[in-house]
Amino acid sequence: MTSEQHVAPGVRRILLPLPLALRNVNVYLVEGDRGWSIVDSGMHTPEAEAALRAGLRDLGIALADLRTAFITHLHPDHLGMAGTLRDAGAELLMHGPEIARAREVWAADHRLIDRTYELFERHGMPRDVDEGMRAAWAAMNERVDPFEPIHPVANGEVLDLGGRALTVIWTPGHTDHHAVLFEEARGTLIAGDHVLPRITSNVGVYPDGRPDPLGDFLGALENMKTLGVTRVLPAHGEPFDDCAGRVDEIVAHHAQRLDATLEAAAGTPRTAYAICRVLFPMLRSPHEERFALAETLAHLVYLERRGKAHQSDGRPITWSVV
């Protein structure tokens, strides 16, 4: 284990590969007086499982030594291998309402995926693109272990990870009930996908989701500036120190994207998908198509709730600037 993987006091990182444009996810090992815990688990591919086992071996930890696994949110690169950790003896923890959502997203009958297909069709996504989105998402099910039983934890709850106190903080936006862990004693934020360096996390509208995911996200980002964070351990990219500075950059990025959305929506009313293709001219996979339309909708809904955009209830639904 190289020393640069010792990323914060008593915290090690293992980098796991992803079969996506985003090439890696970080999982974090927290060392306490009474054993090891892990935050997030990676997507369940043979390559990621081998990397996890090798990374643990380098640290001198057996899979069975992991007492607790906290999962920040339901996405497959975070939740995927949780069942493998539980089967080896770890107790799984996740923010309670995120567990309920995970049941819908990863349901064997793909019901949320099908409802998303319908929503995106109404917002103008061409049928073949929408079909590809649905198939690619459903195929992801195979990379997510059955995750139950998983123990629900609450916003504000202080977890005892091997004798270390980390507080669960609800950070909606990237998913409705995404949560991070903050160790107040050391100023360490294990940030999941909430505060990322270089890239910004996808924020999107989905069926039965919270009504204003971008508003949620921006609020939850500002909240990070009040905590006294001195070290950020993100799920993607390198750890960094200046949490408030990065929050300001991400907030500024979304202000620009809101302006660009208004510009793209000006003139004749058009579908969210048409607006999306102006904002995202290059989309290289069904996953990227989904993230792009969901993100465009999050910006449009944010503008609508603040009186700046309007959607007409037709087939397809069209948007205009107020």
Ligand SMILES: [Zn+2]
């Ligand atoms: Zn994610």
